[in-house]
Amino acid sequence: MKKKIVCGMIIAMCMTLAGCSEKEEKKAAASLTFKDDTVEVMQGDEVDVKDFVKNVEGKVKYPKLNTSEAGEQVLKYVVTGEDGKKKTYELTVNVKAKEETANTQTPEEAPAEEQTEPQTPTTQTPTATPPAANTSGSNGSTTTGSSGGNTTTSPTPPAQNVCVPNGTFGAIGNSGKYFIGNGNTMEEKMSDAETQANDWATQEIFNENSPWYHYDGWLLWSIYDNCGERNDVWTVDFY
Incomplete structure:
Protein backbone atom coordinates (compact mmCIF):
# COMPACT_ATOMS: atom_id res chain seq x y z
CA MET A 1 0.00 0.00 0.00
CA LYS A 2 2.84 2.40 0.85
CA LYS A 3 4.50 1.72 -2.49
CA LYS A 4 1.29 2.60 -4.33
CA ILE A 5 0.92 5.83 -2.35
CA VAL A 6 4.55 6.82 -3.07
CA CYS A 7 4.15 6.06 -6.79
CA GLY A 8 0.98 8.11 -6.92
CA MET A 9 2.70 11.10 -5.28
CA ILE A 10 5.59 10.91 -7.74
CA ILE A 11 3.20 10.83 -10.70
CA ALA A 12 1.27 13.81 -9.32
CA MET A 13 4.49 15.80 -8.82
CA CYS A 14 5.61 15.05 -12.37
CA MET A 15 2.28 16.20 -13.76
CA THR A 16 2.48 19.38 -11.69
CA LEU A 17 5.99 20.14 -12.89
CA ALA A 18 4.98 19.43 -16.48
CA GLY A 19 2.02 21.78 -16.14
CA CYS A 20 4.27 24.53 -14.73
CA SER A 21 6.77 24.16 -17.55
CA GLU A 22 3.97 24.41 -20.11
CA LYS A 23 2.71 27.60 -18.47
CA GLU A 24 6.21 29.06 -18.52
CA GLU A 25 6.56 28.21 -22.20
CA LYS A 26 3.29 29.96 -22.96
CA LYS A 27 4.52 33.30 -21.59
CA ALA A 28 4.45 35.73 -24.49
CA ALA A 29 7.60 37.42 -25.69
CA ALA A 30 7.74 41.19 -26.26
CA SER A 31 6.63 42.40 -29.69
CA LEU A 32 5.66 45.74 -31.25
CA THR A 33 4.72 46.91 -34.75
CA PHE A 34 4.38 50.50 -36.01
CA LYS A 35 1.71 51.87 -38.33
CA ASP A 36 4.42 53.38 -40.59
CA ASP A 37 8.20 53.02 -40.91
CA THR A 38 8.75 56.79 -40.78
CA VAL A 39 6.52 59.59 -39.48
CA GLU A 40 6.33 63.31 -40.24
CA VAL A 41 4.88 65.86 -37.80
CA MET A 42 4.81 69.65 -37.77
CA GLN A 43 6.92 71.74 -35.42
CA GLY A 44 5.00 72.75 -32.29
CA ASP A 45 2.22 70.15 -32.70
CA GLU A 46 1.07 68.12 -29.68
CA VAL A 47 1.77 64.49 -30.54
CA ASP A 48 1.07 61.29 -28.59
CA VAL A 49 3.78 58.72 -29.38
CA LYS A 50 1.29 55.94 -28.60
CA ASP A 51 -0.58 56.82 -31.80
CA PHE A 52 2.36 55.56 -33.88
CA VAL A 53 1.94 52.00 -32.53
CA LYS A 54 -0.21 49.48 -34.40
CA ASN A 55 0.12 46.35 -32.22
CA VAL A 56 2.04 45.59 -29.03
CA GLU A 57 2.54 42.60 -26.74
CA GLY A 58 3.98 43.37 -23.31
CA LYS A 59 4.58 46.38 -21.09
CA VAL A 60 5.83 49.43 -23.00
CA LYS A 61 8.09 52.26 -21.84
CA TYR A 62 7.23 55.03 -24.28
CA PRO A 63 9.84 57.58 -25.43
CA LYS A 64 9.46 61.35 -25.45
CA LEU A 65 9.06 63.39 -28.64
CA ASN A 66 10.10 67.05 -28.63
CA THR A 67 8.33 68.94 -31.42
CA SER A 68 9.65 72.35 -30.37
CA GLU A 69 12.72 71.90 -32.57
CA ALA A 70 12.77 70.87 -36.22
CA GLY A 71 14.82 67.88 -37.35
CA GLU A 72 14.90 64.12 -37.37
CA GLN A 73 14.50 62.19 -34.12
CA VAL A 74 14.81 58.45 -33.44
CA LEU A 75 12.26 57.25 -30.88
CA LYS A 76 13.08 54.08 -28.94
CA TYR A 77 10.22 51.99 -27.51
CA VAL A 78 11.30 49.49 -24.80
CA VAL A 79 8.88 46.56 -24.48
CA THR A 80 9.02 43.98 -21.64
CA GLY A 81 7.30 40.69 -22.49
CA GLU A 82 5.59 38.28 -20.11
CA ASP A 83 8.77 36.22 -20.19
CA GLY A 84 10.60 39.14 -18.57
CA LYS A 85 12.80 39.89 -21.57
CA LYS A 86 13.11 43.39 -23.01
CA LYS A 87 13.20 44.42 -26.65
CA THR A 88 13.85 47.86 -28.14
CA TYR A 89 12.04 49.11 -31.27
CA GLU A 90 13.08 52.28 -33.12
CA LEU A 91 10.93 54.72 -35.12
CA THR A 92 12.26 57.69 -37.11
CA VAL A 93 10.18 60.88 -36.77
CA ASN A 94 10.83 63.96 -38.91
CA VAL A 95 9.73 67.23 -37.28
CA LYS A 96 9.18 69.71 -40.14
CA ALA A 97 9.84 73.39 -39.49
CA LYS A 98 6.89 75.74 -39.82
CA GLU A 99 8.85 78.32 -41.80
CA GLU A 100 9.35 75.78 -44.57
CA THR A 101 5.63 75.88 -45.36
CA ALA A 102 5.14 79.57 -44.51
CA ASN A 103 7.72 80.73 -47.06
CA THR A 104 6.48 78.70 -50.02
CA GLN A 105 4.29 81.15 -51.97
CA THR A 106 2.41 80.24 -55.08
CA PRO A 107 2.31 82.81 -57.92
CA GLU A 108 -1.16 83.85 -56.81
CA GLU A 109 0.09 84.55 -53.25
CA ALA A 110 3.05 86.76 -54.31
CA PRO A 111 2.72 90.53 -53.65
CA ALA A 112 0.95 92.39 -56.42
CA GLU A 113 3.85 94.76 -57.03
CA GLU A 114 6.24 91.85 -57.66
CA GLN A 115 3.90 90.44 -60.28
CA THR A 116 3.04 93.65 -62.10
CA GLU A 117 6.43 95.39 -62.13
CA PRO A 118 8.09 93.04 -64.68
CA GLN A 119 4.92 93.26 -66.85
CA THR A 120 4.86 97.09 -67.01
CA PRO A 121 5.88 98.19 -70.56
CA THR A 122 8.97 100.39 -70.64
CA THR A 123 9.08 103.53 -72.79
CA GLN A 124 12.38 103.43 -74.63
CA THR A 125 11.74 106.51 -76.80
CA PRO A 126 15.40 107.34 -77.53
CA THR A 127 15.60 104.43 -79.98
CA ALA A 128 12.79 106.07 -81.97
CA THR A 129 14.47 109.56 -82.21
CA PRO A 130 13.70 111.08 -85.63
CA PRO A 131 16.61 111.79 -88.01
CA ALA A 132 16.23 115.57 -87.45
CA ALA A 133 17.93 115.10 -84.05
CA ASN A 134 21.22 114.21 -85.82
CA THR A 135 21.81 117.72 -87.16
CA SER A 136 25.43 117.63 -86.07
CA GLY A 137 26.04 114.62 -88.31
CA SER A 138 27.53 112.65 -85.43
CA ASN A 139 26.66 108.97 -85.44
CA GLY A 140 27.29 108.75 -81.71
CA SER A 141 24.15 110.62 -80.74
CA THR A 142 22.12 107.43 -80.96
CA THR A 143 24.22 105.77 -78.23
CA THR A 144 22.88 108.17 -75.62
CA GLY A 145 19.40 107.20 -76.60
CA SER A 146 20.16 103.49 -76.23
CA SER A 147 21.81 104.04 -72.88
CA GLY A 148 18.85 106.09 -71.69
CA GLY A 149 16.48 103.30 -72.67
CA ASN A 150 18.24 100.75 -70.45
CA THR A 151 17.55 102.50 -67.16
CA THR A 152 14.99 99.90 -66.05
CA THR A 153 16.14 97.70 -63.15
CA SER A 154 15.16 94.09 -62.50
CA PRO A 155 13.02 93.48 -59.41
CA THR A 156 14.93 92.61 -56.25
CA PRO A 157 14.23 88.99 -55.27
CA PRO A 158 12.63 88.50 -51.83
CA ALA A 159 15.06 87.91 -48.97
CA GLN A 160 15.54 84.27 -48.04
CA ASN A 161 15.12 83.15 -44.43
CA VAL A 162 18.47 81.72 -43.32
CA CYS A 163 18.62 79.84 -40.03
CA VAL A 164 21.52 80.82 -37.76
CA PRO A 165 22.65 78.14 -35.25
CA ASN A 166 22.51 79.48 -31.70
CA GLY A 167 24.21 76.57 -29.91
Whole structure:
Protein backbone atom coordinates (compact mmCIF):
# COMPACT_ATOMS: atom_id res chain seq x y z
CA MET A 1 0.00 0.00 0.00
CA LYS A 2 2.84 2.40 0.85
CA LYS A 3 4.50 1.72 -2.49
CA LYS A 4 1.29 2.60 -4.33
CA ILE A 5 0.92 5.83 -2.35
CA VAL A 6 4.55 6.82 -3.07
CA CYS A 7 4.15 6.06 -6.79
CA GLY A 8 0.98 8.11 -6.92
CA MET A 9 2.70 11.10 -5.28
CA ILE A 10 5.59 10.91 -7.74
CA ILE A 11 3.20 10.83 -10.70
CA ALA A 12 1.27 13.81 -9.32
CA MET A 13 4.49 15.80 -8.82
CA CYS A 14 5.61 15.05 -12.37
CA MET A 15 2.28 16.20 -13.76
CA THR A 16 2.48 19.38 -11.69
CA LEU A 17 5.99 20.14 -12.89
CA ALA A 18 4.98 19.43 -16.48
CA GLY A 19 2.02 21.78 -16.14
CA CYS A 20 4.27 24.53 -14.73
CA SER A 21 6.77 24.16 -17.55
CA GLU A 22 3.97 24.41 -20.11
CA LYS A 23 2.71 27.60 -18.47
CA GLU A 24 6.21 29.06 -18.52
CA GLU A 25 6.56 28.21 -22.20
CA LYS A 26 3.29 29.96 -22.96
CA LYS A 27 4.52 33.30 -21.59
CA ALA A 28 4.45 35.73 -24.49
CA ALA A 29 7.60 37.42 -25.69
CA ALA A 30 7.74 41.19 -26.26
CA SER A 31 6.63 42.40 -29.69
CA LEU A 32 5.66 45.74 -31.25
CA THR A 33 4.72 46.91 -34.75
CA PHE A 34 4.38 50.50 -36.01
CA LYS A 35 1.71 51.87 -38.33
CA ASP A 36 4.42 53.38 -40.59
CA ASP A 37 8.20 53.02 -40.91
CA THR A 38 8.75 56.79 -40.78
CA VAL A 39 6.52 59.59 -39.48
CA GLU A 40 6.33 63.31 -40.24
CA VAL A 41 4.88 65.86 -37.80
CA MET A 42 4.81 69.65 -37.77
CA GLN A 43 6.92 71.74 -35.42
CA GLY A 44 5.00 72.75 -32.29
CA ASP A 45 2.22 70.15 -32.70
CA GLU A 46 1.07 68.12 -29.68
CA VAL A 47 1.77 64.49 -30.54
CA ASP A 48 1.07 61.29 -28.59
CA VAL A 49 3.78 58.72 -29.38
CA LYS A 50 1.29 55.94 -28.60
CA ASP A 51 -0.58 56.82 -31.80
CA PHE A 52 2.36 55.56 -33.88
CA VAL A 53 1.94 52.00 -32.53
CA LYS A 54 -0.21 49.48 -34.40
CA ASN A 55 0.12 46.35 -32.22
CA VAL A 56 2.04 45.59 -29.03
CA GLU A 57 2.54 42.60 -26.74
CA GLY A 58 3.98 43.37 -23.31
CA LYS A 59 4.58 46.38 -21.09
CA VAL A 60 5.83 49.43 -23.00
CA LYS A 61 8.09 52.26 -21.84
CA TYR A 62 7.23 55.03 -24.28
CA PRO A 63 9.84 57.58 -25.43
CA LYS A 64 9.46 61.35 -25.45
CA LEU A 65 9.06 63.39 -28.64
CA ASN A 66 10.10 67.05 -28.63
CA THR A 67 8.33 68.94 -31.42
CA SER A 68 9.65 72.35 -30.37
CA GLU A 69 12.72 71.90 -32.57
CA ALA A 70 12.77 70.87 -36.22
CA GLY A 71 14.82 67.88 -37.35
CA GLU A 72 14.90 64.12 -37.37
CA GLN A 73 14.50 62.19 -34.12
CA VAL A 74 14.81 58.45 -33.44
CA LEU A 75 12.26 57.25 -30.88
CA LYS A 76 13.08 54.08 -28.94
CA TYR A 77 10.22 51.99 -27.51
CA VAL A 78 11.30 49.49 -24.80
CA VAL A 79 8.88 46.56 -24.48
CA THR A 80 9.02 43.98 -21.64
CA GLY A 81 7.30 40.69 -22.49
CA GLU A 82 5.59 38.28 -20.11
CA ASP A 83 8.77 36.22 -20.19
CA GLY A 84 10.60 39.14 -18.57
CA LYS A 85 12.80 39.89 -21.57
CA LYS A 86 13.11 43.39 -23.01
CA LYS A 87 13.20 44.42 -26.65
CA THR A 88 13.85 47.86 -28.14
CA TYR A 89 12.04 49.11 -31.27
CA GLU A 90 13.08 52.28 -33.12
CA LEU A 91 10.93 54.72 -35.12
CA THR A 92 12.26 57.69 -37.11
CA VAL A 93 10.18 60.88 -36.77
CA ASN A 94 10.83 63.96 -38.91
CA VAL A 95 9.73 67.23 -37.28
CA LYS A 96 9.18 69.71 -40.14
CA ALA A 97 9.84 73.39 -39.49
CA LYS A 98 6.89 75.74 -39.82
CA GLU A 99 8.85 78.32 -41.80
CA GLU A 100 9.35 75.78 -44.57
CA THR A 101 5.63 75.88 -45.36
CA ALA A 102 5.14 79.57 -44.51
CA ASN A 103 7.72 80.73 -47.06
CA THR A 104 6.48 78.70 -50.02
CA GLN A 105 4.29 81.15 -51.97
CA THR A 106 2.41 80.24 -55.08
CA PRO A 107 2.31 82.81 -57.92
CA GLU A 108 -1.16 83.85 -56.81
CA GLU A 109 0.09 84.55 -53.25
CA ALA A 110 3.05 86.76 -54.31
CA PRO A 111 2.72 90.53 -53.65
CA ALA A 112 0.95 92.39 -56.42
CA GLU A 113 3.85 94.76 -57.03
CA GLU A 114 6.24 91.85 -57.66
CA GLN A 115 3.90 90.44 -60.28
CA THR A 116 3.04 93.65 -62.10
CA GLU A 117 6.43 95.39 -62.13
CA PRO A 118 8.09 93.04 -64.68
CA GLN A 119 4.92 93.26 -66.85
CA THR A 120 4.86 97.09 -67.01
CA PRO A 121 5.88 98.19 -70.56
CA THR A 122 8.97 100.39 -70.64
CA THR A 123 9.08 103.53 -72.79
CA GLN A 124 12.38 103.43 -74.63
CA THR A 125 11.74 106.51 -76.80
CA PRO A 126 15.40 107.34 -77.53
CA THR A 127 15.60 104.43 -79.98
CA ALA A 128 12.79 106.07 -81.97
CA THR A 129 14.47 109.56 -82.21
CA PRO A 130 13.70 111.08 -85.63
CA PRO A 131 16.61 111.79 -88.01
CA ALA A 132 16.23 115.57 -87.45
CA ALA A 133 17.93 115.10 -84.05
CA ASN A 134 21.22 114.21 -85.82
CA THR A 135 21.81 117.72 -87.16
CA SER A 136 25.43 117.63 -86.07
CA GLY A 137 26.04 114.62 -88.31
CA SER A 138 27.53 112.65 -85.43
CA ASN A 139 26.66 108.97 -85.44
CA GLY A 140 27.29 108.75 -81.71
CA SER A 141 24.15 110.62 -80.74
CA THR A 142 22.12 107.43 -80.96
CA THR A 143 24.22 105.77 -78.23
CA THR A 144 22.88 108.17 -75.62
CA GLY A 145 19.40 107.20 -76.60
CA SER A 146 20.16 103.49 -76.23
CA SER A 147 21.81 104.04 -72.88
CA GLY A 148 18.85 106.09 -71.69
CA GLY A 149 16.48 103.30 -72.67
CA ASN A 150 18.24 100.75 -70.45
CA THR A 151 17.55 102.50 -67.16
CA THR A 152 14.99 99.90 -66.05
CA THR A 153 16.14 97.70 -63.15
CA SER A 154 15.16 94.09 -62.50
CA PRO A 155 13.02 93.48 -59.41
CA THR A 156 14.93 92.61 -56.25
CA PRO A 157 14.23 88.99 -55.27
CA PRO A 158 12.63 88.50 -51.83
CA ALA A 159 15.06 87.91 -48.97
CA GLN A 160 15.54 84.27 -48.04
CA ASN A 161 15.12 83.15 -44.43
CA VAL A 162 18.47 81.72 -43.32
CA CYS A 163 18.62 79.84 -40.03
CA VAL A 164 21.52 80.82 -37.76
CA PRO A 165 22.65 78.14 -35.25
CA ASN A 166 22.51 79.48 -31.70
CA GLY A 167 24.21 76.57 -29.91
CA THR A 168 21.02 75.09 -28.46
CA PHE A 169 19.82 71.52 -28.94
CA GLY A 170 16.37 69.94 -28.72
CA ALA A 171 15.12 66.49 -27.62
CA ILE A 172 17.70 66.23 -24.81
CA GLY A 173 17.26 63.18 -22.53
CA ASN A 174 16.35 63.39 -18.83
CA SER A 175 20.06 63.40 -17.96
CA GLY A 176 20.23 66.98 -19.28
CA LYS A 177 23.57 66.22 -20.91
CA TYR A 178 24.72 66.00 -24.50
CA PHE A 179 28.02 64.93 -26.06
CA ILE A 180 29.67 66.40 -29.17
CA GLY A 181 31.89 64.02 -31.14
CA ASN A 182 35.37 64.61 -32.52
CA GLY A 183 36.72 63.39 -35.85
CA ASN A 184 37.45 64.28 -39.45
CA THR A 185 34.24 62.84 -40.93
CA MET A 186 30.61 62.91 -39.82
CA GLU A 187 30.73 59.15 -39.21
CA GLU A 188 33.73 59.52 -36.91
CA LYS A 189 32.07 62.38 -35.01
CA MET A 190 28.82 60.41 -34.54
CA SER A 191 30.70 57.33 -33.33
CA ASP A 192 32.82 59.33 -30.89
CA ALA A 193 29.79 61.17 -29.44
CA GLU A 194 27.90 57.88 -28.95
CA THR A 195 30.93 56.33 -27.22
CA GLN A 196 31.25 59.32 -24.88
CA ALA A 197 27.55 59.18 -23.97
CA ASN A 198 27.61 55.41 -23.37
CA ASP A 199 30.75 55.53 -21.19
CA TRP A 200 29.33 58.34 -19.07
CA ALA A 201 25.99 56.55 -18.58
CA THR A 202 27.81 53.36 -17.52
CA GLN A 203 29.75 55.24 -14.86
CA GLU A 204 26.66 57.05 -13.56
CA ILE A 205 24.45 53.99 -13.17
CA PHE A 206 27.07 52.23 -10.99
CA ASN A 207 28.11 55.32 -9.01
CA GLU A 208 26.48 55.32 -5.55
CA ASN A 209 26.69 59.11 -5.41
CA SER A 210 24.96 59.55 -8.75
CA PRO A 211 21.22 60.36 -8.99
CA TRP A 212 21.05 57.64 -11.69
CA TYR A 213 22.47 54.91 -9.40
CA HIS A 214 20.68 51.53 -9.79
CA TYR A 215 18.44 52.69 -12.66
CA ASP A 216 17.40 49.83 -14.97
CA GLY A 217 19.22 51.20 -18.00
CA TRP A 218 19.50 54.07 -20.45
CA LEU A 219 18.72 55.09 -24.02
CA LEU A 220 20.97 57.01 -26.42
CA TRP A 221 19.92 59.06 -29.44
CA SER A 222 21.31 61.77 -31.68
CA ILE A 223 19.91 65.30 -31.40
CA TYR A 224 19.88 68.40 -33.62
CA ASP A 225 20.58 72.06 -33.10
CA ASN A 226 17.96 74.77 -33.62
CA CYS A 227 18.54 74.64 -37.41
CA GLY A 228 18.20 70.85 -37.56
CA GLU A 229 21.55 70.49 -39.34
CA ARG A 230 23.82 68.59 -36.91
CA ASN A 231 23.53 64.90 -36.02
CA ASP A 232 26.95 64.35 -34.41
CA VAL A 233 25.55 65.21 -30.95
CA TRP A 234 24.19 62.46 -28.64
CA THR A 235 22.23 62.54 -25.38
CA VAL A 236 21.37 60.06 -22.56
CA ASP A 237 17.93 59.20 -21.15
CA PHE A 238 17.76 56.93 -18.07
CA TYR A 239 14.84 54.64 -17.25
